[in-house]
Amino acid sequence: MSDALKRAAAQAALALVEPGMRLGLGTGSTAKHFVDGLGARVAQGLAILCVATSEATQAQAERLRIPMTTLDETPELDLTVDGADELDGRLRLIKGGGAALLREKIVAAASRRMVVIAAAAKAVDMLGRFPLPIEVVPFGLGATRRAIVEAMASAGAAGELVLRLKDDGAPLATDGGHLILDAHLGRIPDPEALALALSQVPGVMEHGLFIGLATAAFVAGPDGVTVIGDPAASRG
Numbered sequence: 088m089s090d091a092l093k094r095a096a097a098q099a100a101l102a103l104v105e106p107g108m109r110l111g112l113g114t115g116s117t118a119k120h121f122v123d124g125l126g127a128r129v130a131q132g133l134a135i136l137c138v139a140t141s142e143a144t145q146a147q148a149e150r151l152r153i154p155m156t157t158l159d160e161t162p163e164l165d166l167t168v169d170g171a172d173e174l175d176g177r178l179r180l181i182k183g184g185g186a187a188l189l190r191e192k193i194v195a196a197a198s199r200r201m202v203v204i205a206a207a208a209k210a211v212d213m214l215g216r217f218p219l220p221i222e223v224v225p226f227g228l229g230a231t232r233r234a235i236v237e238a239m240a241s242a243g244a245a246g247e248l249v250l251r252l253k254d255d256g257a258p259l260a261t262d263g264g265h266l267i268l269d270a271h272l273g274r275i276p277d278p279e280a281l282a283l284a285l286s287q288v289p290g291v292m293e294h295g296l297f298i299g300l301a302t303a304a305f306v307a308g309p310d311g312v313t314v315i316g317d318p319a320a321s322r323g
């Protein structure tokens with residue numbers, strides 16, 4: 088069921104893709120459906136140029152022979168389609184469950200539109216049930232951790248910070264060679280304040296709060312796909 092919902096959300100976003108577009112490709116199991124669908128359309132002759140948000144998505148796109156570029160060659164994109172771990176009614180997101188938040192945020196910020204695709208279980212009234220991923224540099228981890236706890240407190244949030252590990256028990260390294268601390272907050276009463284406080288901590292490369300980036304969302308539930316925002320609207 089859940090996989091069918093992810094595919095339904097991805098299909099809705101595929102309808103936004105037009106010939107000649109420069110696209111950002113998200114990461115995760117929902118974005119994977121979008122990339123699969125895009126690959127099928129490219130095989131039928133659709134001309135597009137894409138930037139991936141992770142090595143995993145890059146590999147998938149290359150397997151599907153989707154024409155790829157980089158933000159160095161193509162610094163402005165028309166549309167990014169990506170999944171999310173949580174989204175609220177104001178299109179504020181938690182991302183990074185797949186450890187790709189840094190590249191995902193860079194690509195989203197370079198895009199005039201960012202459309203989220205998600206199964207309905209991801210839609211929440213208040214962000215925070217999903218642990219907030221915070222990407223940090225390995226140097227000074229203990230000091231960075233302390234500063235993050237203070238930053239969270241200043242924004243009215245508190246909870247355990249857990250270093251993300253791989254299945255073999257070693258710390259997970261992101262595509263950029265950083266570590267992830269997952270903040271188990273339960274609730275984030277003021278996402279804007281928390282985003283600002285975290286962005287001011289030395290050692291924090293990026294955090295998984297995406298605010299003011301998504302322009303629309305396709306949320307798939309058992310009764311169909313709900314649209315939040317305007318899928319045709321650009322940011323700014």
Ligand code: 5RP
Nearest residue numbers: 115116117170183184185187
């Ligand atoms: C990766 C992400 C993903 O978009 C997020 O984790 C959702 O993944 P999925 O579609 O597999 O539920 O932010 O860093």
